[in-house]
Amino acid sequence: MASILISLFFIISFSPAIAGISNFESDINDLQTYIVYVQEPKHGNFSKEIDLESWYHSFLPATISSNSIDDDHQSRMVHCYRHVISGFAARLTAEEVKVMETKSGFISAHVENTLQLHTTHTPRFLGLHQNSGFWKDSNFGKGVIIGVVDSGIGPTHPSFGDKDMPPPPAKWRGKCEFAGGAGCNNKIIGARNFLNKSEPPTDNEGHGTHTSSTAAGTFVNGANILGQANGTAVGMAPLAHLAMYKACDDYNGTCPESSVSAALDAAIEDGVDVLSLSIGLGPYQHKEFHANAIAIAAFKAVKKGIFVSISAGNWGPKPFSVVNDAPWMLTVGASTTDRSIVTSVQLGNQETYDGESLLQWTDIPSEQLPLVYP
Template identity: 50%
Template sequence: MTRKKANRTYIVHVQRPKHDELLGDEDVEDWHRSFLPNTTLDTGEPRLVHSYRHAISGFAARLTSEEVRAIESMEGFLIARPSRILKLSTTYTPRFLGLDHQSGLWVDSSMGLGVIIGVVDSGITPNHVSFMDDGTMPPKPPKWKGRCRFHNKTLCNNKLIGAIAFRGSRRPQPKDPKNGGHGTHVAGIAAGSFVDNANVLRLARGTASGTAPKAHLAIYKVCFTSGCSGADIVAAIEEAMKNGVDILSLSLGKKSIPFYDDDIMIATLSAVRAKIFVCMAVGNSGPYRESVENGALWILTVGASTHDRRVSATVKLGNGVEVEGESGYQPRTFNATGNIIFPGFGAQNGTVGCMKNSFNNTDVKGKIVLCNIEEGKYRDMSVNVKDAGGVGMIVLDTSREGATTLSYDYVLPTAHVNYTTASKIVNYLETQVHRYTQQLHLMGLPTLLKSTHEELVIRKAIISSNYDKPPTGFDLDGNPILNDYEEHINRAKPHRHGFVDK
């Protein structure tokens, strides 16, 4: 039995048809269809996924490798490449950046008044408080040619002026699948309206806003659970160019390839030529060789370093030495005293990481547990420690994380410490083990975790923080709350949009 060749989505670049400037979009689409072996697959689905005219000259279509080879011999063909799958790469930031309601850059730029920011991401939560029209937003600019593709058209307003989703040839709802998800977060950082009394678990209370709170938002959803299709991203850039956006924000990426092989970089160059300012994220990887993403010279590529605010937790060792960490768990009474235990360290039972099966019959009851960092599982670690009877946790950075610490919403007293501090704590333990070899499981090493509810610590090399992420709900007092304190490079980029004038 002959096995059928698999279809996949290819982005095909072709020459522009003759007298292109006189043709309508449907005529150009017919020109693109002329390259295809037929218009539909055996399943009845259309072969043509997208027709491009502005971002690139070409189309995206479902083809087999043999069909692509047949197209290569046709007049007007330039090149074809499989569509790549890309990944999705604070109340305080405006003040930190020196933005003031009364004078300076915010006033000079009218807080982005009249600017249209297009966000290419995972969609948006349209009824989010950061995107409500409070009556102070001006009408959408006359040049705006976009559409509101929500079933409920009233979800669009003078702040959120348009939204559309691209998933192959389908046009699903452009909603963010997760309430307050990645796309909602990025849009809020770029142009969220002012929201008073925003806080994270009652901490860092203040007024949240985007960097350009008076700008309009246009949303282009291209990211789903399977990732972000390159063909859909080019289609979103194409649509944004036709719609009349001033700025394009793309917080997504993948390992860099030569620009002439990168359909998205080619599309962004077309956008820049059309006088659209394009801003992209540098990625979350590194620091190591070739870890920078989206490094084309014609776009603004933005990364994040650190900021000057942290919610601190102090670790006091048995020898009186105090070291600093961070924690988003900040109840009114925050202290835990106990003996240290480090499952999986040295001759200890269990494995490092404090995941569900890490303790392996190790008795952690009443103790403060040391846990090597498990990226993306911080809260799970604290749940596991608490369920096992631990009274506190210290999350230890490895050399890979370096100086990066995060303030997560743990479920028990916790301090996340950087690699240098982690090394000091481990060295202290090794010294005590050597001195008291009869003490099994590092018993008799008292440690105190304590905290201040909010502490300002001056750091240098500031690029961005994301404490101004839009609120995602309300606390028991009715005040807006945020998701967490997590910081990612790809969310640093939207802060720059407020500084781009028309």
């Protein structure tokens, strides 16, 4: 009997603690990244980064210390913003957000959105000529700094050579996070990683390299794929400088809204003239402007005189598929050009069908081959 009573004593005594541990683990598992908006401090902006971080930390519940980490050993405070919003990104539970809502100066918070990553002939198709006209008159973008928010950049790509490129403008305040600065030159004047700060801003997916070269790639003669479409590859502003802000995952093509906001915040601080983003929400995922951190960040950039160009989406021409439609941004949609690389298939009944393929076979055997439908 004494043994049973002792056992009951331990169960009664320690059950609340066990329940508390269970609830704590449940809360930790419910952590999500929130974008938190707060009022600007009444005494003005903080000159030191550490003071700004301390101000933002004051909005967190008292149970979260300045060095709190989650189960993945990540800091609960993800990003502190200076320019794009008055606020920060933090790993929080819904209950912790409710506690923050009672604090003076708190405005709102929402779970971050996950964005997605949305040709040599284009300049000629647009009527741009190297030796005359608008392109030449605009000096090919010389002296302009284009900030690209994407999946990183391949610094050894020939489109990013810096022959005949002037040094960066004196106003440039950016950083190059390639080892020893080896990936930067007078073309790529800045490169930073906001997705994983321990890794260089290298593009392993190809998307960021592609979009950067489209914006400001230098003239590359003899560009082709398997001998097709041979010509000169060039971006729209071949003498402009590039700054890459990596905020997107190379492997799954997703871009956390908190990382994109941090990249935009840094780009404004660094002194870019143009922001180029080829990312956005998926179709039918439209958010009101007050819950769209990218639209808010772009508005702040435009107020500071920065031109913002952003993709219309990847899902046209379906109805209601355009994203990034805030009126203060230039929403850019792709179109077709006036050429195609044709491959013809002749069936056994002598009917011929034209399609497109980069493979232009010249030695296909004359015997009939089976038509396979995948």
